[in-house]
Amino acid sequence: AEDLAQDAFVKVLNHIDKYSPEFKFSSWLFKIANNVAIDHLRRRKLDTISMDGSPHATTASEVEASSLELVSEQESALDEMEAKELGSAIERAIAALRPEYRACIMLRHVEGRAYEEIAATLDLPLGTVKTYIHRARHELRKALEPLRQ
Structure with a gap:
């Protein structure tokens, strides 16, 4: 890297x-x-390999500290564990996407970029970016469907 x-x-x-x-x-x-x-x-x-072992990855204590700040006092340990599991499942589902879909999803939903900016960044037509994001969302929905039950 x-x-x-x-x-x-x-x-x-x-x-x-x-x-x-x-x-x-x-x-x-x-x-x-x-x-x-x-x-x-x-x-x-x-x-591809996981970044969990990377020296640049966030440590477990940093993740735990940041997630503890977000958890309200009324939220039970079970709710917190379910949220962490859901977050992990979403990360795995995104990692399983095709690289071009993953790049579009990360730019749109993690970095909050506009479609036009994503198209310029990835040197893709605007329609292609919209299609990739639509297809990626569909694949993510299918991958995460078992968790909704």
Whole structure:
């Protein structure tokens, strides 16, 4: 990951003259980093692995501390455990999506980006972004259906 980040920043420096100020710099940077990661995966055909063991991952105590802040005093331990299980199930369902669907969902629902910005960031037509998000939501709904019962 560090090598890919370094490669992305080298590409940014080498192509800074191609940056257009009409777009957000963060979107342009994300697009380059995304392309570097996709190129790496295509070239190496690597299996993806969990970030849980990464030194950059949030520690269990940090997660626990942040989730304790969100839990009201009236919420029981059972409710808290169910919420954590649901969160884990959602993360697994998102991780199981096709990479292009996952990227669109993360940009839309985690980062709160507009459809147009996602299209520019991923260099996709607007209609394709909307289709990917629709299909990803459908797949997530199917994957999470057993939890709704």
